[in-house]
Amino acid sequence: MCRWLGYSGSPVLLSRALYTPAHSLIDQSLHSTLGAEPTNGDGFGIGWYDEQPEPGVFHSIEPAWNDQNLRELAGHITSGLFFAHIRAAIGSAVQQTNCHPFRHGRWLFMHNGYVAELATVKRDLILAVDESLYPEIKGQADTEILFYLALTFGLEDDPPDAVARTIGLVEEVGHRKGVQYPFQGTIAISDGGRIWAFRYSSEGKSRSLFLTKDVPTLRNLYPEREILHEVSADARLVVSEPMGDLPGAWNEVPESSYGVVGHGDDQLRPFEVKPPAAAIAV
Amino acid sequence: MCRWLGYSGSPVLLSRALYTPAHSLIDQSLHSTLGAEPTNGDGFGIGWYDEQPEPGVFHSIEPAWNDQNLRELAGHITSGLFFAHIRAAIGSAVQQTNCHPFRHGRWLFMHNGYVAELATVKRDLILAVDESLYPEIKGQADTEILFYLALTFGLEDDPPDAVARTIGLVEEVGHRKGVQYPFQGTIAISDGGRIWAFRYSSEGKSRSLFLTKDVPTLRNLYPEREILHEVSADARLVVSEPMGDLPGAWNEVPESSYGVVGHGDDQLRPFEVKPPAAAIAV
Amino acid sequence: MCRWLGYSGSPVLLSRALYTPAHSLIDQSLHSTLGAEPTNGDGFGIGWYDEQPEPGVFHSIEPAWNDQNLRELAGHITSGLFFAHIRAAIGSAVQQTNCHPFRHGRWLFMHNGYVAELATVKRDLILAVDESLYPEIKGQADTEILFYLALTFGLEDDPPDAVARTIGLVEEVGHRKGVQYPFQGTIAISDGGRIWAFRYSSEGKSRSLFLTKDVPTLRNLYPEREILHEVSADARLVVSEPMGDLPGAWNEVPESSYGVVGHGDDQLRPFEVKPPAAAIAV
């Protein structure tokens, strides 16, 4: 129900990724073609890494397409790893504390999709969040709960394992409460060095997820494109919906898999959910 | 570029007109089918008459589809004559002072369309506003200027004449500055007793405008519809885009004409622009 | 940390209570003299009863002193029982879902004060909320938790008992977690018929709370004041800080007591907290 973008590579102005391309993310806020809804106007957020200890985040409840502050910031903030997210709310309020990306220390987390029948499963999920992390939850969005569950399950040590256990819990609780397909979506996570991007749904019909091909390949395909010579050879975009006007620039991430980009060490791997070993005691 | 609705009849909850119908105005804020854009998410406003000396207005910069306050107010405010407007901004900022309907004393004014090349003609138009009215202009929207021009030209005495002279001035200034089609749109005006609704464009291809047929006719067509028995026989909706699921309920207002509803004395008349008698001295 | 007002009596325009009096609630949003802070600029809310099944609520994150919509609504909404609240946030975000009054069915609830060290006790309090009510919690404010605890403890049957048990639980959990004075504040509750107003703090130094004297007494004191003849003989204001310029118009509600107004059956009673019979099993 949302659209998002992650960039890793040599530092660029955020506007180069957010506004410049054809069918850019900001354009998708009004006219998404692959999203569940064409309009993603229920707030947005950006998160970016720089030389500070923690990434910066900027959240707004305005539609991205007419937010003058976002335009200004994107034209002045340069980063080598950043996230951007435009929201189409389903149920939860349009307020900054529900805007992605969410942050904890060095970590950013964003999501396109949903926890099905959240009202039914929310209490059990919240109870599984580590007590020391619980007071940090500020909003009411399903994604924030997913983030704090993943942190509870060791996100900072092993992101794929923590996400697998998080979705495993969501499915276990959901199925116990009679929810047919408890999880849907794509998730992006970063620690400032790499981006992990997951594609999974309980139904096996997941929201879309795309990665740019490697820059040397793209330079061969489009030698006249300046942007491809400005960015480093290891630059990558991960997106919920392709943008730009370069056919052949994108690889779709397959169902039930995840990609890792950054540090020149890109990977694409199968993703398997890990159900809780034992029932969660409530 | 916007969508709007005006109601005149026996008092009803605003929500009956704004939320209840199929393809309601609030639904049109996300999914307009006849508008220039499907999305009208750049703020909204309502204006309603009650027993107070002046109508109330409520303006918001949130998209109407997720504004909780609008939902509350529409479920608690009852009125026998009200306006509602959802905005798709073109150029001017998303701020409450640019939201329709605009108010002056007993009068409300709203608009769907634009003054073409506003930056080119704005100064000349502003100069034509009566000096005593000038300080009341609070925003930067073309519609507010149209309203204060119409007040300058005698809106409170003869609305059709004042609108004809207003658009006449817009066309004269526009043509002088090289604008091919200076005015486009539909305008709704009320003094709390009647609604005047205008359809006109310099190009002769105006934004759409519709009036409900009279209630007795509709009751014959749809005898089982409760709402048609709740409202008075003289109730009318004027809209920029039909809503509801009653085929045959709407009459399109023809090009270059205006309708008047209220006081049981409905009219449909041709509309002719009145150019300024002499050039405006600047 | 906030200021609030409750009115019960013959229907009046909200502006008569919110804007007209000297040192009005809106004035207190900038210049409170008895509050913990002079400024209460972190959003506000109103709630009012009319002929609809549920009271209306309007929440805003703007400071009340410059909110044009509040001014409009207060000038057009008439009610015989309404609440208004201006917020000075401590810790939780300035967002509509944290604004008072909170609503559940026919019930409104607002508060001036705090649950001490909320982060420490929040999880245990949330766990005590009835599972069926839990999904309704939308914000992160301590007051909303108090409200849902009170609903869990039978607010709709016996408000003083439910509030006594709610604060009893807050104190029990707080003391168990090493919080010296777990609760502070005044609380106002209504079902549309009566207003219950509580004054209590664990420390025994509670936020202020005042009730107007009965109208016949005030008419004797100030026979020339029109407003006293406009409102009914049983009209009452309950406030966290006196307003107006009528010395002798207010009775302070004593420490550890509560008042009930409405239905011509006003009461002032001692308030005693009820600790949980047994420890809450977590």
Added chain:
Amino acid sequence: MCRWLGYSGSPVLLSRALYTPAHSLIDQSLHSTLGAEPTNGDGFGIGWYDEQPEPGVFHSIEPAWNDQNLRELAGHITSGLFFAHIRAAIGSAVQQTNCHPFRHGRWLFMHNGYVAELATVKRDLILAVDESLYPEIKGQADTEILFYLALTFGLEDDPPDAVARTIGLVEEVGHRKGVQYPFQGTIAISDGGRIWAFRYSSEGKSRSLFLTKDVPTLRNLYPEREILHEVSADARLVVSEPMGDLPGAWNEVPESSYGVVGHGDDQLRPFEVKPPAAAIAV
């Protein structure tokens, strides 16, 4: 009616100037001691120069004291010349287009004070703005008009002359319309290289204005203060109200004078208004 700050020197995080000092600007948004009002809660803005062709600006209608985005940005944006402004509105709406600093090309402009009886003089002032600049005016604040008048009068070539002529016009129009003291305030202007700061009022009782002493002097006074060794020897703060806890750190700018800082070429000069040579023909 507002408070502001300008910094010029070696690049620092904005938070070092906005949040860190005792009685910081953000603290002054709630508790100004020298301002006309203690509260400056009607929005705020920052403007900063970096390697981009134009300075960045960020405007918000939230009170600065609780704006999470401002806190984030100030913790991530580094600049060697920046402005910050907190607003206490008098009359004009709280909207982003009324927030300082205003920008035109490389220039930033902000103001604490007012044009007296703006409604009376506004039309004549607007008419004096160059026709080519007129369409750029987006808000309704007196300060924005002052800025565009100054640009009309050659701000980009000679700031002190342009400001002298701007205030000269304001006084001429005001006096002609019967306004006793047409102008009040302090103004800060920058082109990214230097800051010009003006203190003037028609009454001769101007809003306060202060400049930090030179850094070497401050280092002698407070050798243990780290910040004084972090910033360059030519660093300066210009403020409407002193902050920090370093007695002796500030020089008050005298009545009817202006200071220039930057490029190691600081000046303090008398300021004289320049009345229009001839009456403005309207």
